[in-house]
Amino acid sequence: MEKTTLFDKIWDAHVVKSVPAGPDVFFIDKHFIHEVTSPVAFLNLEKRGIGVKYPHRTIATPDHNVPTVDQDQTIKDKLSRMQVEKLRHNCAKYGIELHDLGSAHHGIVHVIGPELGVTQPGMTIVCGDSHTSTHGAFGAIAFGIGTSEVEMVLATQCIMQSKPKKMRISVEGELGNGVTSKDIILYIISKISAAGATGYFVEYAGSAIRSLSMEARMTICNMSIEMGARGGLIAPDETTFEFLKGKQYAPRGEEW
Incomplete structure (x- = not known):
């Protein structure tokens, strides 16, 4: 029998179903979202009449297109402002926890999880950002996903993923x-x-x-x-x- 690593143990414990000659249906413990890769995902959910499966497993913060200073003022760039407003709207609509500009725990999406103790050993964590791997420092399987996968996780709390x-x-x-x-x-x-x-x-x-x-x-x-x-x-x-x-x-x- 092949020896199992920490990665194997966490991965195997989160497989809901294995598709023959295909990917695993993989359960996600925590889903971090921000203003750039989430708006289209939410839009597609709305078009399909689908809600968010487990809102309490998703945490949001705007961090990509926000100003470093004067965060209490209107965001000057129109597209950036629209993305942040959409994030606020979607979080309010679906009951998702939002750490907004000016709040006590607003910050970089990869950092607020560790700061708040959301990121924990043995978890599976995804976010629409390649550097989601940051959370792996805590003994978690964490990786970045694309917008269509953000939609998939919001809708089902699972992702189709082949084991690396x-x-x-x-x-x-x-x-x-x-x-x-x-x-x-x-x-x-x-x-x-x-x-x-x-x-x-x-x-x-x-x-x-x-x-x-x-x-x-x-x-x-x-x-x-x-x-x-x-x-x-x-x-x-x-x-x-x-x-x-x-x-x-x-x-x-x-x-x-």
Whole structure:
């Protein structure tokens, strides 16, 4: 029997149905959306008379086409303003949690999940953005999807997805002064090329990886895309749990 990795265990636990000689019907625990890839998905749901299956499993924030400063003022660019307004409208219509401009937890879509404790080990997470792989730092299977797939997840909480191949990259030893997680991932990319992990989900391991902070691990997983990978994953440990403890959406009491 083939040995199972952390990736295998999470993936297999979320397969609703396997299509013979085809993809898996794959359940998604958390779905992050923003103002760029969600409007057309919502429009298609409306055209088809379909609602959002599990609104509580989706979290929204506008982050791609929003100003860095003066966020309390009207967005000058017409298209950007329309996208943000559509996100607000759709979240209100379908009962989706929105962290809007000016709110306490507004931020980058890949960052608010970890900040709030929404991102947790063992989860499956998707977003209409390639760098969704960032969440893999917490021991989650996280990857970017396209607009039609955003629609699919909103409607069914599942996605049709073939299981990626697996790759393990171990980095051992102590980091020298001034060496950061970005140096690690850039070095890996320099060795295997910008297409070296195409079709793979990468599990990062080794003492150098274990020594990293959660923010540094997020950088590693975020940039997995830059070598063609479907996503990156780091096994959760005490560093992970300490980061999540006490976060707004983290488990408490017996659940913790």
